[in-house]
Amino acid sequence: MSIPATAYALLGLLSFDRELSGYDLKKWADSSLRFFYWSPAISQIYSELKRLDAMGYVTSREVPQDELRNKRVYRITDEGRAALVEWVEHDDVEPPMLKHSPLLRVWLGHLTTPARLRAILESHRVYAARMRDDALGAATSSAPRPGMEFPAVVTAWSARYYEREIEMIDELLAEISELE
Template identity: 50%
Template sequence: MGVDVFDTNMPKRYSPVVTEAANSDDVPNLPPTSWAVLGMLSHADELSGYDLKKWADWSLQFFYWSPSYSQIYAELKRLEKHGLATSRAVIQQDGVRGKRMYTITESGRKAAARWVNDAPVEAPVLKHSVMLRVWLGNLAEPERLREMLEAHIAYVEKMAKRAEADAKGAESNPDWAYPSAVLRWCTRHYESERDLAQELLADIDTLPKRRRRKHG
């Protein structure tokens, strides 16, 4: 393994060296998911855990991932414990169900800003099970591989359309300028995934078929 051009170990962070400000006690050391939830709170007045989950499915989902309900509730408690968010109980009355609404605090807004600006950026994580299967293509039935890639193409097309529709809905509001820029990125990302999957499909069709059980 005498390669000298590239590092074997790619960084998990883009800037591993923590600048003095980054992990001082005014910005608690939380996982990105916490900041994602706090970030959603920063885009709204008041949200319940349920609201947050629904919204995560329509926004975070495209470029991060949507945490489960239970994790969202846990994160909210943690954020409140750190003073980054506050909550008020909305008790049930007149046929309106009880719930707990969360709001970002001023301290939370500052901490989020410092996290965005100063915390080391984690390298993007990709876990592409479809590619994992193609990578093991020598074990697979060619038809199954094709089916998988076609299901994947359908999936990314759906995501591209959803992102596009969301981007359209968001771009009218100047407060959502950054979220809509990201949604435009997502649209292009999923469209590009579609094209890449189609090229891969064409690519593996040129491969000599070493195993073929049926071709009827």
Template identity: 45%
Template structure:
């Protein structure tokens, strides 16, 4: 007899995030799940659009991990409520326990702009960093508020733990960003030593392609470590 098909294979982490939000004993609408994500998961993983939430729910219902029902009230448009199934709970528990630990992918828009800081002037770069700090301070206050409002709910002890982690993360991000003000000045002073530029004003490195050698060295070290 052939093995049953593993329908969970290939599901993205966002699918598991939606399933996870349905494991707290409540039936939720798509809008509820969007708010739930913004309230908690959005601080450290995923702040979805409502269309993304419904796309995930449709996919999860099709494979039997989620079920739904429509609740109608007089004079009110019917609401579709979603709940996780036993099959979905089992699959989620297995993923949570056994999925490989992946390296977090950081997509930092401000750092990308600083990386190409030679196209800008130091004061403008500092203004970008200041705006970034203001944004993170807002996120910090929100995370603190959300964490504080979970203190009397034992069922949310693990979400509370991740919210507290988010608070520490945002504080660390603010400190790292503040260090950039002096580093921008240092980088600008070093950049002034560039001798040659192309016709567009971009800097010409002393050793073109040097980064390739560095990458080859890093790859070699990683290979050596994997053989140990």
């Protein structure tokens, strides 16, 4: 019985030795995984946590959040850690999946005007700049903790990725102008 990559990603977040709630995991995913992988919907996080719990890969307990409410926090188990290590060390690595919607529109450029393509690319440029800045922000905001070197390397990689994305948008913009 195998579990989806998203479950391993969550297990990965928990592998940095902390107790986290579903809500915490969502925020963490949004400020790390999001840049190079994906941030699952909160509802999926809750259901994956249930599955991981049922498999014995995590344990959970309730902690008081305030006077009236509790929240459920999760901790990775030894079996969970072993399964995660196994996944990193021995499982096949799928190729990256890229679904570049703005490019799909450019590919269909014969159906529209250069102005529309430019607008799409400008807006994608804003998005990429935003992602770069967010990745840069995530890199600087979190103090370099021991054991967190790899996430730091990947976050830096992500910032470079979006920087290059911007360069490539500009190249495309220039090429589209030439086509006119």
